[in-house]
Amino acid sequence: MNFVIIGAGPAGVRAAETLRETSPDARITLVHGEAGEPYARMVIPYILNGTVDDARQRRSHNHLEGLGIACLHGRALQVHAGPSGGTVALEDGTQLPYDRLLIATGSSPSIPPIAGTDLPGVLSCWTLEDAHQIAPKLRPGARVVMLGAGFVAGVCMKALVSTGVQLSVVAGRSGQILRSMMTPVGSRMLQRWLEGLGVKVITSGRVLRIEPGPRLVMDTGSIDADLIILATGVHPNVAFLENAGVEIRSGVVIDAHMRTTAPCIYAAGDVAQGRDFSTGEWTVHALQPTATEHGRMAALNMAGKDVAYIGSLSMNVLDSAGLISHSFGLWQGIAGGEVTEVVDEAHFIYTRLCFDSDRLIGAISMGHAQHVGAIRGLIQSRRHLGAWKDELMKNPHWVMDAQVDLNRG
16 A cells, blocks of 8 residues: 655654554655754744753654655645555656545644735744744744734744843734633733733734835834744645645535545545544634544544544643743533633632533633643543532532542443
């Protein structure tokens, strides 16, 4: 069997490893679109502040080589799909035949539709190359403006704050930081934490353009900077699949076995529109744990194991310059469901639990991490809490006690 994997992020690498475990005699080719060896993108912030170097955060090339996995550098231009396999055309003219193909090309930064995003001093923070360009500019006192205040921005904040730069974060018209993983209560608490560390958080006004300097021009005034970082979200890398017969909506559509609508082609990670554990709907979860599990499940099915995927739990974990926050599942709650919250503004502690009848379906935890494992376990087990539901409505911090007691039974 000849397996080809396009993309060497968490989904692609995990898939390659799993394929080798299940198919010791198969030919496995991993196509990496960036220079150098595969690496973990979530470690990039630690490169920015100098706590991790490239050699420590990259996967060893010898690791893949030792597994008999061929790693090629290049970008896919086109995929040709047939009933029993096909070929992948790379930019350098290489044609890779495959019996089974995995699309694990991840995502790329979404550039806001404003003038000036291509000016010197304006960068995204998504790849190692980006990190290498940004890191030398992060001197104490340097004026850094981050455009965007979602999860991508949140991942970088800790590294930026630790370098001593003067950081301004522009949330834009949403008026709320981390809107995709936090209620307004949690967002305001996090904003207050960041402002206490000297971060200027801008939650009003519309961005008009970027001028040389660089200078960010808003309808409320201008901000001069030494560096502007674009952190306005991501989109899946799917352009090369235009004629492959693969259905694409918000990502590449897959079924419970990670198969696309084209024969012999599978998808995993940020590029895939897979099943959501909480809702059963099909969505893109651009999260590293999801990508890793997608890659494993796709590989098992590519190898003929016929294993159905129950879906990925939406789970965000963020260290915002020392304040740890988590969100799980349906943290917004559902119509007819009950919600309980504990807010300790003085100590930056916030806990929110959301229920469907007597099942825990979503949660937010900020400022303390001791209950995180219990929260995740209760949500993913879908277990009925019984009398513990009323106890948790009174005090959400008893969630670990609930799990321990229920596990005894």
